[in-house]
Every structure is written in C-alpha cells, then in structure tokens.
Amino acid sequence: MKVLLAAWEQVYGLLVEDGQIAIGTLVAFAAAAAWSAFGGEDLRDAAGPLLFVLLMSLLLVNLYTTGRKAYARRVGH
Amino acid sequence: MILTLAIAAVPAFVASVVEWVEAFTIVLAVGNTRGWRSPIWGTLAGLGTLAVIVGVFGTPLIIFHDQINQSFHIVVGILLLLFGMRWLRKAILRFAGIIALHDEEMIYQREVAELRAQGLTPNRWDNIGFWFSYKAVLLEGLEVAFIVIALGAQGGPALQAAIMGAVAAFLVTMVAGALLHKPLAFVPENFMKFVVGAMLTTFGIFWGAEGLLVEWPLRDATLLLILGGVCLVSLVAVRMLALIAPQGARVAVRNI
Numbered sequence: 001m002k003v004l005l006a007a008w009e010q011v012y013g014l015l016v017e018d019g020q021i022a023i024g025t026l027v028a029f030a031a032a033a034a035w036s037a038f039g040g041e042d043l044r045d046a047a048g049p050l051l052f053v054l055l056m057s058l059l060l061v062n063l064y065t066t067g068r069k070a071y072a073r074r075v076g077h
Numbered sequence: 078m079i080l081t082l083a084i085a086a087v088p089a090f091v092a093s094v095v096e097w098v099e100a101f102t103i104v105l106a107v108g109n110t111r112g113w114r115s116p117i118w119g120t121l122a123g124l125g126t127l128a129v130i131v132g133v134f135g136t137p138l139i140i141f142h143d144q145i146n147q148s149f150h151i152v153v154g155i156l157l158l159l160f161g162m163r164w165l166r167k168a169i170l171r172f173a174g175i176i177a178l179h180d181e182e183m184i185y186q187r188e189v190a191e192l193r194a195q196g197l198t199p200n201r202w203d204n205i206g207f208w209f210s211y212k213a214v215l216l217e218g219l220e221v222a223f224i225v226i227a228l229g230a231q232g233g234p235a236l237q238a239a240i241m242g243a244v245a246a247f248l249v250t251m252v253a254g255a256l257l258h259k260p261l262a263f264v265p266e267n268f269m270k271f272v273v274g275a276m277l278t279t280f281g282i283f284w285g286a287e288g289l290l291v292e293w294p295l296r297d298a299t300l301l302l303i304l305g306g307v308c309l310v311s312l313v314a315v316r317m318l319a320l321i322a323p324q325g326a327r328v329a330v331r332n333i
Contacts, residue, residue, distance in 0.1 A: 017163050017166075017167070018163070018166065021162050021163065021166055022159055022163075025155070025158050025159055025162055026155070026159075029154070029155055029158065029285060032285075032286065032289060033151075033289050036289040036290060036291060037289075044289075044290060044291060045291050045292055045293075045294070047286060047289050047291050048282070048283075048286035048289075048291040048293055048299075051282055051285065051286055052282050052303060052306060055158065055162065055278070055282065056306070056307070056310040058162075059162065059165065059166060059169075059310060059314065060310065060313070060314055060317070062166065063166065063169060063170070063314045063317065063318060064317060064321065066166075066170065066175065067173070067175060067317070067318040067321040067322050068321055070175045070322060071321055071322040074322070
C-alpha cells in the first residue's frame with residue numbers, strides 16, 4: 001500500500017510540482033484551443049505561436065516570482 | 078522517418094540516463110550496506126513492473142493510434158507540457174543557484190546512513206534491501222515510463238525507438254556503475270534535465286498545437302525554431318534571476 005501511495009505521489013509530482021505552472025499551462029493551452037476554435041480558418045495557425053508565447057511568459061513570470069520570494073527569504077534570515 | 082525516431086529516442090535516452098543514475102545510487106547504497114542479493118531481485122522486480130506499465134499503456138497507443146490521433150495529440154501535448162515545464166523551471170532555478178544542485182554523492186551517503194540505521198537482518202533474504210531497491214527503480218522508472226509512452230505516442234516505430242532509448246540508457250548506466258562501483262556523480266544531471274525539459278516543452282507545444290489542427294509553416298523543422306526559442310527564454314530567465322538574487326538565494330526547493 002505504501003508503495004502504491006508513493007507511486008501515486010510520484011506520478012502526481014511528475015506533473016504538478018508548482019501549482020502556478022501547472023494551472024497556468026492548462027490555462028495557456030485552453031486559450032490556444034479557444035483561439036483555434038473560434039478564430040476562424042485564417043487565424044487558426046496562429047494558435048501554435050500563441051501557445052509558445054503564453055507558456056514562455058508564464059515561465060518567466062513564475063521564475064521572477066520564485067526568485068523574488070527566495071531572495072526575500074534569504075534577506076529575512 | 079529518421080527524424081521521428083530520433084525525436085523519440087534521443088530525449089528518451091537523455092531523460093532515462095538521469096533517472097537511472099538516481100536509481101543506481103540508491104541500489105548501490107543498498108548493495109554496499111546490506112549485500113547484493115536482495116537489491117538485484119528488487120531491481121529486476123521494479124523493471125518487470127515498469128515493463129507491465131509500458132505494455133498496458135503503450136499497446137493501446139499502437140493499436141488505436143489512427144482512431145484517436147487528434148485528441149491523443151492534445152492529451153500527449155498537455156502531459157508533455159506539464160512535465161517539460163516542471164523540469165525546465167527546476168533546471169533554471171538550479172542554474173541560477175536558487176535551489177541546490179542534485180548531488181549523487183551526498184544522496185548516496187544519506188541512503189547508506191539510513192540503511193545502516195535500519196540494522197542488518199541475520200537471515201539471507203533481506204526485505205528492507207529488496208523493497209528499497211524495488212521502490213527506487215519503480216519510482217525513478219515511472220518517469221522513464223511516462224517519457225517513453227509520451228514520446229512513443231506518434232505510433233509503433235516511435236514507441237519502439239523511445240523504448241530502445243530508455244533501454245540503452247539503462248545498459249549504459251549499469252555498465253558504467255558496475256565498472257566504477259560508486260555513485261555516478263560525474264554525470265551532468267542538471268544540464269541533462271535542462272535539455273530534457275526544453276525538448277519535452279518543445280514537443281508539447283508542437284504536438285499540442287497539431288492537436289488543435291494548427292499547421293506549422295516549416296512542418297517538423299519548426300521543432301528546431303521552438304527549441305531555439307525555449308533555450309533563449311531560459312537564458313533570459315537565468316540572467317533575470319541573477320539580477321534578482323545575485324548570489325543565488327540558497328534555499329531548499331521545498332521552501333519555495
């Protein structure tokens with residue numbers, strides 16, 4: 001049972017370590033999907049670059065926040 | 078065809094080396110502290126379990142690949158993105174000194190101390206040694222299995238290439254470990270994790286968008302453009318973190 005629980009935690013941890021990144025990734029994909037579905041034929045192919053831009057922005061924002069938090073912790077100690 | 082196979086085999090190999098090195102460190106600690114019989118059986122049992130997992134989840138991919146092509150691209154794309162972005166973020170934080178680098182030597186010493194604290198059993202079969210090794214191989218191998226299944230989602234040949242990459246990584250790691258008989262601390266795990274994170278994110282964007290019926294202008298060659306973009310953003314991120322926390326923040330990852 002312990003091994004199964006550890007395996008589940010491992011599988012969950014594979015995908016979700018930072019909630020902001022995980023949820024942000026899903027939201028970015030949903031936004032790209034909405035663009036693709038409702039943007040019409042002409043704009044559909046822009047959903048790929050849009051997904052790239054959204055994800056990279058998410059990564060930068062998340063890392064910026066993490067860096068600020070980590071620095072604040074160090075200065076606080 | 079060759080590109081498809083390389084796309085599946087190379088990241089599977091690199092990611093698997095990282096995971097097998099981590100599993101090897103624990104199995105080595107068990108073997109050197111409690112004897113080799115139980116950890117070898119534990120390792121074999123762990124590998125057998127992983128083979129079953131890949132078989133159960135991988136076989137439907139081959140059989141039903143054509144019927145579920147589009148929706149499957151979406152699912153695999155999202156999974157690769159979740160997995161890749163996680164590895165990428167962690168590797169960037171390590172490059173910037175925000176979290177500690179993975180140190181196989183330190184992990185080995187910690188495992189040895191923990192195993193010694195459990196005490197040795199007088200009988201020949203060592204349950205602790207077996208389960209420690211089984212758990213290590215299974216848990217680290219789950220990441221390998223996940224990557225193999227995700228990269229093999231393009232169909233039968235891709236799945237075979239991904240499996241071959243993972244098996245080759247296992248053999249290389251075991252041979253190197255058996256020859257050196259010490260933790261493989263020289264393997265540049267952080268750099269390799271960054272490479273895998275960047276590749277998985279790239280494939281996730283590419284396949285995920287294809288699932289949304291996007292046609293990439295340069296077809297498969299677009300992969301290189303996306304990969305270049307991901308690497309560039311990562312470089313910017315490391316520079317940005319160096320400005321925010323010039324000497325690194327040196328805090329444990331769990332505290333972030």
